[in-house]
Amino acid sequence: MRLTGYRKGDDPSSLKSEEKWMKDPRFVGLSLVDDLIYMFFRERNAQENPDIDPWISRIGRVCKNDQGGSRQRLLTKWTTFLKARLLCNNPVDNVHFNRIEDAFIYKFPHDSEARVYGVFSSNWKGTAVCVYSMKEISDLFGCSVFKDFKGSIPTDPRPGTCVNNTKVLPDQVLAVVEDYPEMESWIHPIGRNPLVINYQNRFKKIVVDSVVGPSGNVSRVLYVATGDGKVQKVLETDHSIFVIAELMLLKEPASILSMSLDSNRVSAKKFLYVTSAKELVRFPLVQCEKYDGTCGGCVQARDPYCGWDSQIKKCVPVTPDSKNVFQDLEKGDSCPQAKAESWFPPQGADWFSSWLEIPPNWPVLPLPLEERLPVYLSCPKQSYHAEYSWRFNGHKQLPCSKNDDNCLLFLSGLSESDVGSYECISNERGVEDRHAVYLIQDNGGSSIYLSRVALSSVPMAVICLIWQCF
CATH class of the missing domain: 2.60.40.10 (Immunoglobulins)
Structure with missing residues (x-):
């Protein structure tokens, strides 16, 4: 996706970016957060070296109410555009994932920590999911020095700050944005490591849902589309990553073009929408009935949407108000009563005739x-x-x-x-x-x-x- 500017509402005028701000950009997503528009893209690396990846991953932002600059500078251009480099690499294998493929901003009311989940690929092998703190991103845009800028940074306001009327911004503020929009500091993922790495099926798309369990703990569920048309359902807790399932949602294997969540509902009514060139699929996120009907099978799945109800002895959808519902998302240990509920037949030579009956x-x-x-x-x-x-x-x-x-x-x-x-x-x-x-x-x-x-x-x-x- 290419992006050169935007038009605000019914205003016939449009704002554009300066060509020098981005070199041959490939945009993968836009997201509105409060009064800022965040954009995710990769651009050509200015260092033309055959030994390094020709792409660099970026996050950029511009104020939603940007109206352009003064008659002297940036009249029909963005006046609040800033960008920074997103780093995603595996220090153990020294593999750098420099090409951003997709991004999702995770922000739910019951989870205080807003995050950016990005899918990145490497020029040589594999793909990865890296996660970034929105607070760290905001702090970097607000505090980092501007790359290659040698003067004193204006403070009233700082370049890139959202104001009521950008047309009256001081010329020295506009000059910094025009010539030095890139941040010197890089944005590192949380923990300085990828959350997930896949060296086989290449990741392409990602969306993330939030689940509040019976004890009030918050779990995140990643839905990551692979290049062969499958979707991996991944549990992220504070201490572990666990692949719950690999889903084939399309009738015909094909590349998934888009994924979106309808998650602003009660848990049992959440849906994932997946599109390919020929299909649109609506997939319910909560499918507790598919687990095998025993406490062990329900708990071992480590599906945060589901828990074992000890009273009715069923795998049921969970809510923050659920009572008598057992989960173990960290280890998936079987319930204490799992053995008693096992439906294996008694030992004996004639057990088929006495236990397995054909109706x-x-x-x-x-x-x-x-x-x-x-x-x-x-x-x-x-x-x-x-x-x-x-x-x-x-x-x-x-x-x-x-x-x-x-x-x-x-x-x-x-x-x-x-x-x-x-x-x-x-x-x-x-x-x-x-x-x-x-x-x-x-x-x-x-x-x-x-x-x-x-x-x-x-x-x-x-x-x-x-x-x-x-």
């Missing part, structure tokens, strides 16, 4: 043996961090044949040797859960029966004949 009206798929039909057994993944596999007849471990959003088990051609039980198992930090169970039964004739056993705690899985699924 009378449950769909059963008869398959002729002589055709040796290929089949996929499907198991939707519920945790980004768990390891998924299949267990055959209670003991033999089978890996996922396809392992993306679903753990799929491919049976190339059903025969008598395939008769038995197939359980989809996840293991996360030593806690094992079952998500789907299928039974293949010999009916004593020329066909076998394929059924999915009813497990009320998990969503219905899908039985796929191979030509029906692909």
